[in-house]
Amino acid sequence: MTMRRQKFLLFRVYQFRDTQAYGEIYDVFYAKIRRYIFFKLPSEEEVDELTAEVFLRGWEFATASKVENASALFYRIARNLIADFYRQRRETLSLEENQIEFESKEKLAENVASKLESAELIKQLKRLKDEYREVLVMKYLNEMTTSEIATALDKSANNVRVTLHRAKKALREISK
Amino acid sequence: MSDPIAQLKALQNDRQAGWAAVEAREKGKAQLMEAIGHQEVEPVEVVAPGVAAYTRWVLTDFISKPLAAGAAVFVLLAGGWMTTVSAASNSLPGETLYNIKLVTEQTKLTFASNENKTLLHTEFAQRRLDEATALTQNGDAELAQSVMVEFAKQVEMASDGLRELQSEGSKDTVKVATILDQEIEKLNSSIQVMSTNEVDETETEAIEATKAASNDVVNIMVESHEAQSSDQVTEGLEVTFRGEYNEINARKTYLLGRIEVLRSALSANPELATAVGFTDVTLVKRANIVTNTAARVSEALDLTAGGGFRAAFEILRDIDDILATSEDRVAQLEIEVTSTLAELNSAPAVEDTSTTESTSDSKIVDHEGP
Numbered sequence: 001m002t003m004r005r006q007k008f009l010l011f012r013v014y015q016f017r018d019t020q021a022y023g024e025i026y027d028v029f030y031a032k033i034r035r036y037i038f039f040k041l042p043s044e045e046e047v048d049e050l051t052a053e054v055f056l057r058g059w060e061f062a063t064a065s066k067v068e069n070a071s072a073l074f075y076r077i078a079r080n081l082i083a084d085f086y087r088q089r090r091e092t093l094s095l096e097e098n099q100i101e102f103e104s105k106e107k108l109a110e111n112v113a114s115k116l117e118s119a120e121l122i123k124q125l126k127r128l129k130d131e132y133r134e135v136l137v138m139k140y141l142n143e144m145t146t147s148e149i150a151t152a153l154d155k156s157a158n159n160v161r162v163t164l165h166r167a168k169k170a171l172r173e174i175s176k
Numbered sequence: 177m178s179d180p181i182a183q184l185k186a187l188q189n190d191r192q193a194g195w196a197a198v199e200a201r202e203k204g205k206a207q208l209m210e211a212i213g214h215q216e217v218e219p220v221e222v223v224a225p226g227v228a229a230y231t232r233w234v235l236t237d238f239i240s241k242p243l244a245a246g247a248a249v250f251v252l253l254a255g256g257w258m259t260t261v262s263a264a265s266n267s268l269p270g271e272t273l274y275n276i277k278l279v280t281e282q283t284k285l286t287f288a289s290n291e292n293k294t295l296l297h298t299e300f301a302q303r304r305l306d307e308a309t310a311l312t313q314n315g316d317a318e319l320a321q322s323v324m325v326e327f328a329k330q331v332e333m334a335s336d337g338l339r340e341l342q343s344e345g346s347k348d349t350v351k352v353a354t355i356l357d358q359e360i361e362k363l364n365s366s367i368q369v370m371s372t373n374e375v376d377e378t379e380t381e382a383i384e385a386t387k388a389a390s391n392d393v394v395n396i397m398v399e400s401h402e403a404q405s406s407d408q409v410t411e412g413l414e415v416t417f418r419g420e421y422n423e424i425n426a427r428k429t430y431l432l433g434r435i436e437v438l439r440s441a442l443s444a445n446p447e448l449a450t451a452v453g454f455t456d457v458t459l460v461k462r463a464n465i466v467t468n469t470a471a472r473v474s475e476a477l478d479l480t481a482g483g484g485f486r487a488a489f490e491i492l493r494d495i496d497d498i499l500a501t502s503e504d505r506v507a508q509l510e511i512e513v514t515s516t517l518a519e520l521n522s523a524p525a526v527e528d529t530s531t532t533e534s535t536s537d538s539k540i541v542d543h544e545g546p
Contacts, residue, residue, distance in 0.1 A: 015292055019214035026208060030201050038194030047194075052204055059212045064265050064280070121183050122192050140184045141193055168181055175180040 001028045006070055013062045022062070025070050026055055032142040033074050039126065039137055040082050050085065054078045071144075075152035124174045132167035139164060268307050269319055277303075290344070291352050294337035298359035301330035305366050305382075328385035331363065335389040342396050350400050354412040357393045360386050361419060391493075398486045413485045417476075420492050424473065427499050428466055434506050435463045441513055451516045454509060462509075466502055469495045 006028075012021035034051045041047050054077045058070070067073050125133055138144045138152065146164070150157040187193035265280075267273040281300055288296055304327035311320035338356055341349045364386050367379065394416055401409045439459050442449040449455065472491050479488040 015288070019209060019212050022212065023205060023209060023214065026205055027201075030204065031196065034196055035194035048196075048200070048204065052207060055204075055208050056211055059208075060265075118183070118187055118190055119192055121180060121187070124180070125184070136184065137194075140181060141188055143188070171180050171184075 007068075010062060010067050010070060013059070014066055017063050022059055029070060029074050030055070032071075032138075032144070033078055035137060035141055036075065036134075037078055037082065039133055040130075041085065046085070050078070050081050053081055057081075069151055071148060072151045072154075076154070121175070124171065127174060128167065128170055131163060132170050135160060135164045136167045136171060268310055268314075269323060270316075290337065290341055291346065291348050294334050294341065294352050294356060295359065297330045297334035297337060298356060298363065301327050301334065301363055302359075302366065304330060305363065324379070324382050327382055331360070331382075331385045331389045334359075335392040338393060338396055342399070350397060350406075350409045350412055353393050353397050353400075354415065357390065357397075357412075357416050357419070360390050360393065364390075394489050398489065401483075401485055410483070414480065417480050417485065417488060417492070420489075421473065421477070424469075424492060424495055424499065427503070428469065431466050431499065431502055431506060432463055434510065435459050435466075438506070438509055438513060441517075445517075447520060448513065448516060451520060452509075452512055454512070459509070462502060462505060465498065469498055 001024075006025070009018075009021040009025050012018035013025070030051070033054055034047060037050050037054070038044075038047050041050060054074055057077050058074055061067065061073060061077075062070075125136065128136070134153070135149060138149045139146075144152070146160050147157050149155075149164075150160045153160065155163075184193075187195075189195050191197075265277060267277050281296075281303075285293055285296055304323050308320040308323040308327065311317075311323060334356060338349070338353055341352060346352075364383070367382055367386070394413075397409065397413050397416065401413055439456055442452070442456055442459070472495055476488040476491040476495075479485070479491070
């Protein structure tokens, strides 16, 4: 979706509470936001719940105020909700928890050889610093540009480039 | 292992990397659409989508950004935009953020087109209703009353806005009128939901305000229809007529039910029938007045079939007056029955006390009667 189309849809949502327009925006951002949350929360059920909450709050905000960038809005809401989630749960991601989650995901694999390799990669990804994992997921799984990632994470493009460089290096190190 | 980055890219559609099936996305979307009130009908477009209004929106946005007018914007920049606006939207009169809420509303109006201003006023009217409900629940009746005055003002401004559109010769007048009519109906429902057993003066004024606005809307639609008949205008009038027709039938049914309850009370309690100042005949006559409106309702329906909307709506107005008078009368009868019943029920207790203390033989005899 082009920025122009996105801006137009946001206008429709704000001026007319156009639910159909918001549905289009949802279609574009759902997978990316869900994946972003996926690597932050322990269970898929919680991931789906939080993802739904992001878009519901996004609607409330987009109908109350002019939104310039839907991507930035959704990522910001997601970050806040994730922080709230852990504040309420008083949990922190531990390596042991990641491994338990990894094992249950592994059970879904059909092609053993390639899926095991993929599962191993996911395991290594989760071992990385949150900051590194975040940019790698957004860049290579969500296919976002550096400037899009910068806007979503409220950082400068340069900062994102440096972080990405370090993240790739760290992933390669850990994969050896 | 091959290059991890290349591998990572290959996991885009892998569930282990957070990918969700289309079914999951569709399910989530359906739930979201329901939550935000999406209806599977073609929405009535107030303004052509991609052109005039959008261009104006972009330009005013471009110009207004450097100006950054208003406290709302300042607070948004300084205080964290999301949280502040979100918090302000739920604030009530008397709270710190309430002014931000009002300023935000004014800002919306400033940048809205004339068509959208009309509808924004109904949105703000609903907010005033919600605030009044919350204030009433908090026990602040006085503030709730002043908020209801603001509600009536918003409804009036919506109606004025529509009249202005008509005088400007806007081609979207009928479309806006149709939507406005639906919004007013929703406001009426909200007023009924928030009403308590006693209808106070403020609530009556609120109902009068929505009624007046509704009449304005219908008049404008009828005038447009008479000036230039079109399928769209006719359809809008039919929808409005059907809404009023259904409402009148519902009121009639409810009213007849209340009359029936009164009749049952009188027939079950002869003492009550004697004590109140009216008889079953009064109730039957009142019920007949209500049921006799059926012929006129049919007449109104027939008129709409032939395009005679003005006369049809005038008939509905007359019936509305008849029902309103009957509703008032029945309410008076209900109060009379209730208070009489209360007096009758309290009378034996008084007699008991006087029997134990009094030496009057007649009262003792009455109490001990068969």
